[in-house]
Amino acid sequence: MSDTSLRTQVYDSLRQALTTGRFAPGQKLTFRFIAGALGVSLTPVREALGRLVAEGAFEMQPNRSVRVPLMTRARIEELRDIRKSLEGLATAKAAMVADKRQIAELRRIALAIATARSHGDDATDRQHVREFHFSLYGIAGQPILLRVIEGLWLQTGPYMNLLYPDFINRPHGPQTRARIIRAMQARDAVAARREIENDIDRALSYIAELADDAGNIAPAAPKAGVGRRRGTAMTSLQFDYVQ
Amino acid sequence: MSDTSLRTQVYDSLRQALTTGRFAPGQKLTFRFIAGALGVSLTPVREALGRLVAEGAFEMQPNRSVRVPLMTRARIEELRDIRKSLEGLATAKAAMVADKRQIAELRRIALAIATARSHGDDATDRQHVREFHFSLYGIAGQPILLRVIEGLWLQTGPYMNLLYPDFINRPHGPQTRARIIRAMQARDAVAARREIENDIDRALSYIAELADDAGNIAPAAPKAGVGRRRGTAMTSLQFDYVQ
DNA sequence: CCGTCCGATTTGTGATCACAAATTTCGTTG
DNA sequence: CAACGAAATTTGTGATCACAAATCGGACGG
Structure with missing residues (x-):
């Protein structure tokens, strides 16, 4: 410790x-x-x-x-764009250096997400989603970048449970993680970055609309x-x- | 206050x-x-x-x-890439919304930099450089982004005086700011972003090499x-x- | 002359106290 | 019954105290 x-x-x-x-x-x-x-x-x-x-x-x-x-629309959208930029950067760097063991670990976590989701266990679902992202970003080996991203997750944290259960059950989630893993295997940094950016964009744009519906309240x-x-x-x- | x-x-x-x-x-x-x-x-x-x-x-x-x-090479390069990503983002957003008054203010500060530099006044030079960048990023109107960038500047701060006087007297500095202002006038977000990213890349890559020369000490x-x-x-x- | 151990000092951490400013409460008035 | 205002309470801020852990400084032995 x-x-x-x-x-x-x-x-x-x-x-x-x-x-x-x-x-x-x-x-x-x-x-x-x-x-x-x-x-x-x-x-x-x-x-x-x-x-x-x-x-x-x-x-x-x-x-x-x-x-x-x-929770205001402007705030969510700002966080969305920053997160896309930085988590895209981390993913691209990770894709260039990931080894087989690290990719296998990502696959394991992706499976754990699917399992929790099939059981409707939102708490462990969210926990594993976080684990997946930070395992991915950790591969990049950039401690400063990781800390900044953690700060951004902290700011989006209170809103993320709004994704459950509606957004989460859309079909693109599992595909996105599978595509990321595939891109990592192929050392395709551009594709991996694109997938992560799309993932973040979908989730936070969804929440941004919720904020709008709620009248920024x-x-x-x-x-x-x-x-x-x-x-x-x-x-x-x-x-x-x-x- | x-x-x-x-x-x-x-x-x-x-x-x-x-x-x-x-x-x-x-x-x-x-x-x-x-x-x-x-x-x-x-x-x-x-x-x-x-x-x-x-x-x-x-x-x-x-x-x-x-x-x-x-000051280690890895640390400087990590900060360089994060700063390029985020200050590029802020610059692109600023270029899309800047009005004439804001652009005139940037021109004023760029002139102040040139004046201080011609007098060899490094202290006010650095102060104005900071002012130029944060005036530019402030135009984007993204408070969260601005705070993250401030945190990154704080981390690069102790090294930036290594740019004086050698690096600073290279010819690309004034041209970069002139090009940024021109891109802002044309509402050319892509060009403005490119100029800022190149500027950051040159400065921090220069410092990264210094860290190498010093044996990471x-x-x-x-x-x-x-x-x-x-x-x-x-x-x-x-x-x-x-x- | 160098390494090692032990006492003295330094240093960060947490709790407690004191206080001014803000908030809340509540009685009074128009 | 709403609006105002003064007293009472709450709340963040800063200083001070206490303490354990780490660091420092020599003395000692090799």
Whole structure:
């Protein structure tokens, strides 16, 4: 384990909560609420939130309180174009250097996605989709690029559960991953990039339209409550529930 | 003024110091040193440094102390490719929407660069170069993209002073900016993007070679001392000197 | 002269306290 | 009954304290 600081644990907890859709766009959070929910003092919460605000995962109002950014069409489309550019770049570089073992790993994850999807298990589906993308980008061996992409996923995270279940059951998903793997085998960086860019474009354009339908308004922000946990071994902080 | 918090002032001071080359790659810094130099407590320094580490402007060693990342060829080339991709994207979007007033502003800044350069004033030269690029990218009206690009500039900042004075006096610089402005007038997004990408490629490829020549080693890291300042009006914290 | 060990110092991390600014609450008034 | 305003509460910010882990500095032995 590399970093066991509380600050990092709080950061990971919030990141996990964001990417699994436990916070709604527009939802407000207070430092003390999070600190109480995770059973830590304000200090690590401030540092974690400061970083998340810097990354754009939360917005800090000019005065008080942080909140999850609202879902607007312009925002989604901007994230879409940046992600296409950078994840396309990572995919192209990966395609040029991937070896058989790495490609086999991608195939394994693609299968796991198909399995979870056939069972209607959205949670593990999303988890495996993330795993597939970051395994792919990791092959490129570009640590700075990877970190920037992680920041972008963090910002799109709260919206991605809107893809379930309608969008996800369209027929292009499995084909896209199969085509990417085929392009990687052929060392065809151009084709691999094109497939990834199309994939991102379809998903985020779909969400952008949803944002339009909703009148650029966030879903009703749920009020949040939590269970205290003052555990013995605080190996991973976790939000007990966010109602 | 939007954010007057000490944390932000410390962040800006460190950012300024980094991008003006006051810290050498590889240089180590302690929290207490920075706090003492700027006359604040540890708290705002920790938050500012946490953010800078998250952005990659500093590295936190697994154990103690933060330091400016070393200049390696791989790192420079990675930053080069990411910057080409994203600043190319911003330039293309800007070219599609720029109005006459915005283009005139770019021309004004380009002239200011030429003036500073003819006087051999490297400091204002660099400042205006930054101004030119961010004015250009700002035209695109993409706040998320702009923030990511700022993070990338922060990471390339410590190396950019290596462009002076040799690289800067090559003849392609002024021509590039003139060509960009011409492409913007013609609403030629493809040409504008090409010019920016070439510009970034030349500069960072030049630095990448320097990193190679230096054997992937940082310049001698100067030991740092500072003057205390416990001023009355602490409107902008500043490192007095870093020897 | 070089390597190794042990005590002293330095350094990052987290908790707690203090405080000003913002928000909320609630009584009063038109 | 809506609108205003003052008191009470909430909330982020910064400073300070405490502590464990890492680093540093010599003393010692080879």
